[in-house]
Amino acid sequence: MSISRRSLIASALPLWGAVTDPKTGMPLRPLGKTGVQVSALAFGAGSRWLMYKDRDKAHEALDRALKAGINYVDSAATYGDGQSESWIGDYLKGHKKDFFLTTKITSRKADEAMRQIERSMKNFGIAQVDLMHIHSLGSEEDVAQIEAPDGLLKVIYKMRDQKVARFVGVTSHTNPKVMAAFLDRNDLDSCQMALNIAQIGNAAPSDKAGQGLTGASGFEKTAMPVALRKKMGLTAMKVFAQEKLLGKAEPSVLLRYAMTLPVAAAVCGMPKLEYLDANIQTAKSFTPLGKEDMERLPASVSAQMRAAIDRFFENHIDC
Numbered sequence: 001m002s003i004s005r006r007s008l009i010a011s012a013l014p015l016w017g018a019v020t021d022p023k024t025g026m027p028l029r030p031l032g033k034t035g036v037q038v039s040a041l042a043f044g045a046g047s048r049w050l051m052y053k054d055r056d057k058a059h060e061a062l063d064r065a066l067k068a069g070i071n072y073v074d075s076a077a078t079y080g081d082g083q084s085e086s087w088i089g090d091y092l093k094g095h096k097k098d099f100f101l102t103t104k105i106t107s108r109k110a111d112e113a114m115r116q117i118e119r120s121m122k123n124f125g126i127a128q129v130d131l132m133h134i135h136s137l138g139s140e141e142d143v144a145q146i147e148a149p150d151g152l153l154k155v156i157y158k159m160r161d162q163k164v165a166r167f168v169g170v171t172s173h174t175n176p177k178v179m180a181a182f183l184d185r186n187d188l189d190s191c192q193m194a195l196n197i198a199q200i201g202n203a204a205p206s207d208k209a210g211q212g213l214t215g216a217s218g219f220e221k222t223a224m225p226v227a228l229r230k231k232m233g234l235t236a237m238k239v240f241a242q243e244k245l246l247g248k249a250e251p252s253v254l255l256r257y258a259m260t261l262p263v264a265a266a267v268c269g270m271p272k273l274e275y276l277d278a279n280i281q282t283a284k285s286f287t288p289l290g291k292e293d294m295e296r297l298p299a300s301v302s303a304q305m306r307a308a309i310d311r312f313f314e315n316h317i318d319c
Contacts, residue, residue, distance in 0.1 A: 025284045026069025031100075031264040032233035034167050034189055036130070038100050038265050041255075041283035042072035042235060045084045048269025059091050061276055066099055068280045072235075074192075074267045076104035076135055077120045078317075085123035092125055101126075104135035104171060105152060108145040113155045121164065131190055131233075132156060132165035136317070137172035137179055153186065160189075173238050173313045176201070176222035183226045190233030192267065193219040195258050196241050197248065197297040198309050220261065228262060236266045241309050242316070249297055251275075252282040253289070257297055260288040 018029045019037065027040040043049075043065045052058040062073070075084045085103060103120050107113040121127070134152055137143065146152045159165040169190030172179040176193070183191055201218030227234045236258040240246055245254055258266040270276040289297075 024069030042265040042267040044269035048271040051271035102131040176218040179223040194238040195236035
Protein backbone atom coordinates (compact mmCIF):
# COMPACT_ATOMS: atom_id res chain seq x y z
CA MET A 1 0.00 0.00 0.00
CA SER A 2 1.41 3.36 -0.98
CA ILE A 3 0.52 6.38 1.12
CA SER A 4 1.86 9.75 0.05
CA ARG A 5 3.71 11.81 2.60
CA ARG A 6 1.26 14.66 2.09
CA SER A 7 -1.71 12.45 2.91
CA LEU A 8 0.05 11.08 6.00
CA ILE A 9 0.62 14.58 7.34
CA ALA A 10 -2.91 15.62 6.46
CA SER A 11 -4.31 12.61 8.29
CA ALA A 12 -2.61 13.44 11.56
CA LEU A 13 -4.58 15.10 14.32
CA PRO A 14 -8.19 15.78 13.25
CA LEU A 15 -8.81 12.31 11.85
CA TRP A 16 -7.11 10.61 14.76
CA GLY A 17 -9.61 11.87 17.28
CA ALA A 18 -7.28 13.92 19.47
CA VAL A 19 -8.88 15.38 22.57
CA THR A 20 -7.59 17.43 25.48
CA ASP A 21 -7.55 16.26 29.08
CA PRO A 22 -9.75 18.88 30.81
CA LYS A 23 -7.84 18.53 34.09
CA THR A 24 -4.30 18.96 32.79
CA GLY A 25 -4.58 20.40 29.29
CA MET A 26 -2.54 17.51 27.88
CA PRO A 27 -3.51 16.39 24.35
CA LEU A 28 -4.68 12.76 24.24
CA ARG A 29 -4.72 10.56 21.16
CA PRO A 30 -6.08 7.05 20.54
CA LEU A 31 -3.45 4.32 20.50
CA GLY A 32 -4.68 2.78 17.27
CA LYS A 33 -7.19 -0.04 17.49
CA THR A 34 -6.55 -0.51 21.22
CA GLY A 35 -8.95 2.38 21.83
CA VAL A 36 -6.83 3.64 24.73
CA GLN A 37 -6.29 7.38 24.91
CA VAL A 38 -2.64 8.20 25.60
CA SER A 39 -0.83 11.49 26.10
CA ALA A 40 0.84 12.96 23.04
CA LEU A 41 4.05 13.12 25.08
CA ALA A 42 5.18 9.84 26.65
CA PHE A 43 7.62 9.43 29.52
CA GLY A 44 10.71 7.51 28.47
CA ALA A 45 11.98 5.54 31.47
CA GLY A 46 15.21 4.42 29.83
CA SER A 47 18.80 5.59 30.07
CA ARG A 48 17.85 9.27 30.34
CA TRP A 49 15.57 8.62 33.31
CA LEU A 50 18.27 6.53 34.97
CA MET A 51 20.59 9.56 34.70
CA TYR A 52 18.81 10.94 37.75
CA LYS A 53 20.81 8.21 39.54
CA ASP A 54 18.95 8.77 42.80
CA ARG A 55 15.65 6.88 42.98
CA ASP A 56 13.85 9.67 44.84
CA LYS A 57 14.88 12.23 42.22
CA ALA A 58 13.75 9.85 39.48
CA HIS A 59 10.41 9.46 41.29
CA GLU A 60 10.10 13.25 41.47
CA ALA A 61 10.43 13.46 37.69
CA LEU A 62 7.92 10.64 37.13
CA ASP A 63 5.44 12.15 39.58
CA ARG A 64 5.81 15.56 37.95
CA ALA A 65 5.16 14.04 34.53
CA LEU A 66 2.06 12.16 35.66
CA LYS A 67 0.59 15.18 37.44
CA ALA A 68 1.13 17.23 34.26
CA GLY A 69 -0.99 14.79 32.29
CA ILE A 70 1.52 12.36 30.81
CA ASN A 71 -0.11 8.93 31.08
CA TYR A 72 2.17 6.71 28.95
CA VAL A 73 5.29 5.37 30.71
CA ASP A 74 7.81 3.47 28.59
CA SER A 75 10.19 1.01 30.27
CA ALA A 76 12.06 -2.17 29.32
CA ALA A 77 13.54 -5.22 30.99
CA THR A 78 17.04 -4.17 29.93
CA TYR A 79 16.87 -0.55 31.05
CA GLY A 80 19.47 -0.60 33.79
CA ASP A 81 19.16 -4.40 33.84
CA GLY A 82 15.76 -4.08 35.50
CA GLN A 83 16.45 -0.88 37.45
CA SER A 84 13.90 1.15 35.50
CA GLU A 85 11.17 -1.42 36.16
CA SER A 86 12.16 -1.63 39.83
CA TRP A 87 12.01 2.15 40.24
CA ILE A 88 8.55 2.16 38.70
CA GLY A 89 7.55 -0.71 40.96
CA ASP A 90 8.79 1.21 43.99
CA TYR A 91 6.75 4.21 42.89
CA LEU A 92 3.65 2.06 42.55
CA LYS A 93 3.98 0.89 46.15
CA GLY A 94 2.83 4.32 47.23
CA HIS A 95 0.71 5.41 44.26
CA LYS A 96 -2.27 4.11 42.37
CA LYS A 97 -1.47 2.86 38.91
CA ASP A 98 -3.42 5.32 36.79
CA PHE A 99 -1.16 5.39 33.74
CA PHE A 100 -0.49 3.23 30.69
CA LEU A 101 2.58 1.11 31.42
CA THR A 102 4.74 -0.40 28.71
CA THR A 103 7.72 -2.70 28.95
CA LYS A 104 9.89 -4.42 26.34
CA ILE A 105 11.32 -7.92 26.25
CA THR A 106 14.72 -8.58 24.70
CA SER A 107 15.36 -12.34 24.98
CA ARG A 108 14.65 -14.15 21.71
CA LYS A 109 14.33 -17.72 23.07
CA ALA A 110 11.04 -18.66 24.70
CA ASP A 111 12.43 -20.01 27.96
CA GLU A 112 14.75 -17.04 28.44
CA ALA A 113 11.94 -14.64 27.56
CA MET A 114 9.65 -16.20 30.16
CA ARG A 115 12.29 -15.72 32.84
CA GLN A 116 12.75 -12.12 31.77
CA ILE A 117 9.00 -11.50 31.83
CA GLU A 118 8.67 -13.06 35.28
CA ARG A 119 11.41 -10.76 36.54
CA SER A 120 9.76 -7.75 34.92
CA MET A 121 6.41 -8.43 36.57
CA LYS A 122 8.13 -8.95 39.92
CA ASN A 123 10.00 -5.67 39.47
CA PHE A 124 6.76 -3.82 38.76
CA GLY A 125 4.89 -5.63 41.53
CA ILE A 126 1.78 -5.98 39.36
CA ALA A 127 -0.02 -8.81 37.57
CA GLN A 128 -0.54 -7.07 34.23
CA VAL A 129 1.19 -4.49 32.08
CA ASP A 130 -0.73 -2.51 29.49
CA LEU A 131 1.65 -3.15 26.61
CA MET A 132 4.49 -5.61 26.10
CA HIS A 133 6.79 -4.95 23.15
CA ILE A 134 9.32 -7.16 21.45
CA HIS A 135 12.39 -5.01 21.98
CA SER A 136 14.52 -3.64 19.14
CA LEU A 137 13.73 -5.69 16.05
CA GLY A 138 16.86 -5.96 13.95
CA SER A 139 17.88 -8.00 10.93
CA GLU A 140 16.08 -10.76 9.06
CA GLU A 141 18.16 -13.22 11.09
CA ASP A 142 16.81 -11.64 14.26
CA VAL A 143 13.26 -11.98 12.93
CA ALA A 144 13.88 -15.67 12.20
CA GLN A 145 14.79 -16.19 15.86
CA ILE A 146 11.76 -14.28 17.08
CA GLU A 147 9.34 -16.13 14.80
CA ALA A 148 10.86 -19.58 15.41
CA PRO A 149 8.72 -22.25 17.12
CA ASP A 150 10.72 -21.65 20.31
CA GLY A 151 10.94 -17.89 19.79
CA LEU A 152 9.77 -14.75 21.55
CA LEU A 153 6.74 -14.07 19.32
CA LYS A 154 4.80 -17.07 20.62
CA VAL A 155 5.60 -16.05 24.19
CA ILE A 156 4.34 -12.52 23.55
CA TYR A 157 1.09 -13.90 22.13
CA LYS A 158 0.78 -16.18 25.15
CA MET A 159 1.18 -13.20 27.49
CA ARG A 160 -1.67 -11.45 25.70
CA ASP A 161 -3.87 -14.56 25.83
CA GLN A 162 -3.19 -14.98 29.55
CA LYS A 163 -3.84 -11.26 30.25
CA VAL A 164 -0.31 -10.68 31.54
CA ALA A 165 -0.22 -7.99 28.85
CA ARG A 166 -3.33 -6.23 27.58
CA PHE A 167 -1.64 -5.52 24.24
CA VAL A 168 1.52 -6.61 22.43
CA GLY A 169 3.77 -5.12 19.81
CA VAL A 170 7.31 -4.49 18.59
CA THR A 171 9.90 -1.70 18.45
CA SER A 172 12.68 -0.98 15.97
CA HIS A 173 15.20 1.69 15.06
CA THR A 174 17.34 -0.49 12.79
CA ASN A 175 15.81 -1.61 9.48
CA PRO A 176 12.48 -0.20 8.25
CA LYS A 177 12.01 -2.82 5.52
CA VAL A 178 12.37 -5.66 8.02
CA MET A 179 10.03 -3.84 10.41
CA ALA A 180 7.43 -3.27 7.69
CA ALA A 181 7.40 -6.95 6.71
CA PHE A 182 7.19 -8.06 10.34
CA LEU A 183 4.26 -5.73 11.03
CA ASP A 184 2.49 -6.86 7.88
CA ARG A 185 2.45 -10.57 8.64
CA ASN A 186 1.98 -10.65 12.41
CA ASP A 187 -0.98 -9.95 14.69
CA LEU A 188 0.22 -7.02 16.78
CA ASP A 189 -1.62 -4.23 18.54
CA SER A 190 1.10 -1.60 18.64
CA CYS A 191 4.54 -0.62 17.41
CA GLN A 192 7.22 1.93 18.13
CA MET A 193 9.76 3.17 15.60
CA ALA A 194 12.40 5.82 15.00
CA LEU A 195 10.65 8.87 13.58
CA ASN A 196 12.62 12.07 13.20
CA ILE A 197 13.73 14.54 10.57
CA ALA A 198 16.72 12.38 9.55
CA GLN A 199 14.94 9.06 9.11
CA ILE A 200 12.05 9.69 6.77
CA GLY A 201 13.59 7.71 3.92
CA ASN A 202 14.96 10.26 1.50
CA ALA A 203 18.03 12.45 1.39
CA ALA A 204 18.07 16.19 0.93
CA PRO A 205 17.47 17.10 -2.74
CA SER A 206 21.07 18.22 -3.23
CA ASP A 207 22.53 15.08 -1.65
CA LYS A 208 22.07 12.50 -4.38
CA ALA A 209 24.69 10.29 -2.75
CA GLY A 210 22.28 9.77 0.12
CA GLN A 211 19.61 8.09 -1.98
CA GLY A 212 19.06 4.44 -1.25
CA LEU A 213 20.34 4.29 2.31
CA THR A 214 19.47 0.89 3.74
CA GLY A 215 20.01 1.46 7.45
CA ALA A 216 17.58 3.13 9.83
CA SER A 217 16.43 5.73 7.28
CA GLY A 218 12.96 5.17 5.98
CA PHE A 219 10.68 4.31 8.90
CA GLU A 220 8.35 7.17 8.04
CA LYS A 221 7.95 6.09 4.44
CA THR A 222 8.37 2.32 4.75
CA ALA A 223 7.15 0.99 8.11
CA MET A 224 4.75 3.69 9.28
CA PRO A 225 2.26 3.18 6.40
CA VAL A 226 1.94 -0.52 7.31
CA ALA A 227 1.15 0.34 10.92
CA LEU A 228 -1.46 2.86 9.82
CA ARG A 229 -3.07 0.47 7.36
CA LYS A 230 -3.42 -2.13 10.10
CA LYS A 231 -4.70 0.51 12.56
CA MET A 232 -1.96 -0.30 15.01
CA GLY A 233 -1.04 1.90 17.92
CA LEU A 234 1.98 3.89 16.75
CA THR A 235 4.50 5.70 18.93
CA ALA A 236 7.60 7.62 17.89
CA MET A 237 11.02 7.23 19.47
CA LYS A 238 14.47 8.69 18.78
CA VAL A 239 12.83 12.06 18.14
CA PHE A 240 16.18 13.76 18.75
CA ALA A 241 18.25 10.81 17.41
CA GLN A 242 20.03 10.46 20.75
CA GLU A 243 20.71 14.24 20.70
CA LYS A 244 22.43 14.02 17.30
CA LEU A 245 19.79 16.28 15.73
CA LEU A 246 20.03 19.00 18.36
CA GLY A 247 21.32 22.05 16.53
CA LYS A 248 19.44 21.21 13.34
CA ALA A 249 16.33 22.72 14.92
CA GLU A 250 15.07 23.73 18.33
CA PRO A 251 14.12 20.75 20.53
CA SER A 252 10.52 21.94 20.56
CA VAL A 253 10.46 21.92 16.75
CA LEU A 254 11.95 18.42 16.57
CA LEU A 255 9.30 17.24 19.02
CA ARG A 256 6.53 18.99 17.08
CA TYR A 257 7.76 17.30 13.89
CA ALA A 258 7.18 13.87 15.43
CA MET A 259 3.86 14.93 16.92
CA THR A 260 2.67 16.26 13.55
CA LEU A 261 2.96 12.75 12.14
CA PRO A 262 -0.04 10.44 12.73
CA VAL A 263 1.40 8.98 15.93
CA ALA A 264 -0.34 8.45 19.24
CA ALA A 265 2.64 9.62 21.27
CA ALA A 266 6.26 10.71 21.07
CA VAL A 267 8.41 8.94 23.66
CA CYS A 268 11.15 11.11 25.13
CA GLY A 269 13.79 10.50 27.75
CA MET A 270 14.12 13.62 29.88
CA PRO A 271 17.14 13.54 32.25
CA LYS A 272 16.49 16.97 33.77
CA LEU A 273 13.34 18.51 35.17
CA GLU A 274 13.76 21.55 32.93
CA TYR A 275 13.71 19.27 29.86
CA LEU A 276 10.60 17.60 31.18
CA ASP A 277 8.90 20.94 31.78
CA ALA A 278 9.87 22.24 28.33
CA ASN A 279 8.54 19.15 26.55
CA ILE A 280 5.32 19.26 28.55
CA GLN A 281 4.85 22.87 27.50
CA THR A 282 5.48 21.94 23.85
CA ALA A 283 2.91 19.16 24.06
CA LYS A 284 0.27 21.29 25.76
CA SER A 285 0.68 24.19 23.32
CA PHE A 286 1.06 21.87 20.32
CA THR A 287 0.11 23.03 16.86
CA PRO A 288 1.06 20.92 13.83
CA LEU A 289 3.94 22.05 11.69
CA GLY A 290 2.93 23.22 8.23
CA LYS A 291 3.68 21.36 5.02
CA GLU A 292 6.65 23.61 4.23
CA ASP A 293 8.34 22.91 7.57
CA MET A 294 7.61 19.18 7.32
CA GLU A 295 9.50 19.17 4.02
CA ARG A 296 12.16 21.75 4.88
CA LEU A 297 13.38 20.12 8.09
CA PRO A 298 14.23 16.71 6.57
CA ALA A 299 15.80 18.45 3.56
CA SER A 300 18.14 20.30 5.92
CA VAL A 301 19.80 17.04 7.01
CA SER A 302 22.74 16.09 4.80
CA ALA A 303 23.23 12.64 3.34
CA GLN A 304 26.37 12.32 5.43
CA MET A 305 24.48 12.98 8.65
CA ARG A 306 21.74 10.55 7.63
CA ALA A 307 24.33 7.86 6.99
CA ALA A 308 26.07 8.54 10.31
CA ILE A 309 22.79 8.28 12.20
CA ASP A 310 21.93 5.08 10.35
CA ARG A 311 25.27 3.55 11.32
CA PHE A 312 24.80 4.58 14.94
CA PHE A 313 21.34 3.03 15.25
CA GLU A 314 22.38 -0.10 13.40
CA ASN A 315 24.57 -1.01 16.39
CA HIS A 316 22.75 0.90 19.14
CA ILE A 317 21.49 -1.16 22.07
CA ASP A 318 18.67 0.26 24.19
CA CYS A 319 19.71 -0.60 27.71
